[in-house]
Amino acid sequence: MEKSRESFSAEVERTYAAVLERASIVGIAAIAAAYLLYVLHVLPLSVQVHDIAANWHLGADELVAKGLSPSGWGWIADLGQADVLSLAAIGFLTMTPLVCLAAASASFLKRKDYAFTVIGLLQILVLLVAISGVFTSRP
Amino acid sequence: MRQKIGSGLTLGGVLVFLLVPLLVPNGAFAASLMPVAGVAWWVWVLALFVFSFFLGIIAVIAGVGGGVLFVPIVSSFFPFHIDYVRAAGLLVALSGALSAGAPLLKKGLANLRLGLPMALLGSVSSIFGALVGLALPSSFVQLTLGIVIIGIAVLMFMSKRSTVPETIEPDCFSQMLGISGIYHDATMQRDVPWNIHRTALGSVLFVFIGFLGGMFGLGAGFANVPVFNLLMGVPLKVAVGTSGLVLSINGTAAVWVYLLKGAVLPLIAIPAIAGMMAGSRIGAWLLPRFHPKSIRVVVIIILAIAGVRSLLKGMGV
Numbered sequence: 001m002e003k004s005r006e007s008f009s010a011e012v013e014r015t016y017a018a019v020l021e022r023a024s025i026v027g028i029a030a031i032a033a034a035y036l037l038y039v040l041h042v043l044p045l046s047v048q049v050h051d052i053a054a055n056w057h058l059g060a061d062e063l064v065a066k067g068l069s070p071s072g073w074g075w076i077a078d079l080g081q082a083d084v085l086s087l088a089a090i091g092f093l094t095m096t097p098l099v100c101l102a103a104a105s106a107s108f109l110k111r112k113d114y115a116f117t118v119i120g121l122l123q124i125l126v127l128l129v130a131i132s133g134v135f136t137s138r139p
Numbered sequence: 140m141r142q143k144i145g146s147g148l149t150l151g152g153v154l155v156f157l158l159v160p161l162l163v164p165n166g167a168f169a170a171s172l173m174p175v176a177g178v179a180w181w182v183w184v185l186a187l188f189v190f191s192f193f194l195g196i197i198a199v200i201a202g203v204g205g206g207v208l209f210v211p212i213v214s215s216f217f218p219f220h221i222d223y224v225r226a227a228g229l230l231v232a233l234s235g236a237l238s239a240g241a242p243l244l245k246k247g248l249a250n251l252r253l254g255l256p257m258a259l260l261g262s263v264s265s266i267f268g269a270l271v272g273l274a275l276p277s278s279f280v281q282l283t284l285g286i287v288i289i290g291i292a293v294l295m296f297m298s299k300r301s302t303v304p305e306t307i308e309p310d311c312f313s314q315m316l317g318i319s320g321i322y323h324d325a326t327m328q329r330d331v332p333w334n335i336h337r338t339a340l341g342s343v344l345f346v347f348i349g350f351l352g353g354m355f356g357l358g359a360g361f362a363n364v365p366v367f368n369l370l371m372g373v374p375l376k377v378a379v380g381t382s383g384l385v386l387s388i389n390g391t392a393a394v395w396v397y398l399l400k401g402a403v404l405p406l407i408a409i410p411a412i413a414g415m416m417a418g419s420r421i422g423a424w425l426l427p428r429f430h431p432k433s434i435r436v437v438v439i440i441i442l443a444i445a446g447v448r449s450l451l452k453g454m455g456v
Contacts, residue, residue: 013251017244024237035409052406053180060222060402069401086405094391096237123259130266130392136399
């Protein structure tokens with residue numbers, strides 16, 4: 001019993017690891033590509049690099065007020081601009097655990113481990129709430 | 140033998156690279172860094188990449204996530220506002236954990252059954268921690284961060300057992316969730332079975348750690364490892380590996396608060412992420428080659444110095 005649980009856990013961990021490996025490689029490739037487009041000025045920018053560098057000593061609120069940094073989800077409409085695309089790539093990379101958790105939850109469910117299926121699904125829900133911006137939207 | 144010497148030299152070089160800036164008084168750098176107009180932006184960006192690369196190596200070996208070292212050092216020696224440094228610190232910790240996660244899971248050094256319940260609790264509190272952290276004055280955040288880190292370093296220094304804790308009786312919560320495991324310790328040349336106890340208290344502490352991690356913009360590996368290892372009885376290597384798993388999930392929850400508040404600047408964050416991911420690959424490769432005791436010493440030294448640094452900065456020294 002003990003041995004079968006160990007081997008089952010190792011199997012779920014291998015599933016999680018396989019997805020994590022692929023998703024993190026895709027994520028890092030995405031941010032590297034987006035960053036090259038950004039600093040090499042291949043695509044147009046919403047804010048010039050030297051404007052950011054001249055103001056990176058200011059706090060986030062001040063940068064947002066000056067229109068030099070986006071807040072909320074408003075930036076999603078400007079994905080054709082390299083700096084916004086870089087921000088989106090960062091967001092994409094941070095979603096890696098979501099994909100891994102989905103794969104692990106499916107694996108737990110397949111093996112009728114309902115406690116960890118629920119834990120996995122609840123974790124996905126928490127991350128989706130954070131990503132949605134429910135708590136960060138300005139009044 | 141030659142491999143051990145090589146690993147030791149690599150680790151020593153990285154430590155010197157990280158410790159020298161920490162030991163130099165803040166004022167020695169602050170004055171020369173303020174007028175940054177004469178320095179091209181790409182110089183700062185390149186320097187950030189190189190620093191993050193070396194940090195990536197040491198962070199995986201020490202199991203501190205990177206953010207806890209990244210935030211105090213970068214906010215002292217680079218001309219960026221601490222808002223972006225904290226956001227980048229979270230991303231650095233997160234990306235380092237993502238990069239090292241797969242090999243650690245495959246080797247049994249990170250455990251999902253142990254990590255997922257703690258990550259669930261920690262990620263909820265990390266969202267609220269990030270919201271509170273962005274609302275507080277940065278000097279207060281820096282001061283309290285220093286106190287917390289020094290406290291953890293002292294706790295680890297005082298502890299006598301942490302490498303592989305003595306056989307423990309699993310509690311009812313860990314039995315109910317089936318949290319236990321076996322890993323192969325390459326340095327000891329044997330399989331090490333483990334159980335956990337004090338699961339309820341550990342869970343409460345992970346709520347607290349998640350909150351602090353989000354508030355300070357850190358990965359919070361510096362606190363995850365001692366709670367897993369010293370309180371719950373998880374062997375140090377599994378504690379380090381599983382800590383990365385937990386902070387990759389908690390970091391995701393907290394970083395979206397920073398991102399949606401306009402505190403993520405790709406110009407700063409991406410070189411830091413790229414450097415950390417490259418460095419942490421090497422760190423994960425080196426991890427099984429180090430004896431757990433040497434990892435513990437590295438953790439204590441780095442935490443103590445980074446804590447004092449943060450405390451002094453919070454007091455305006």
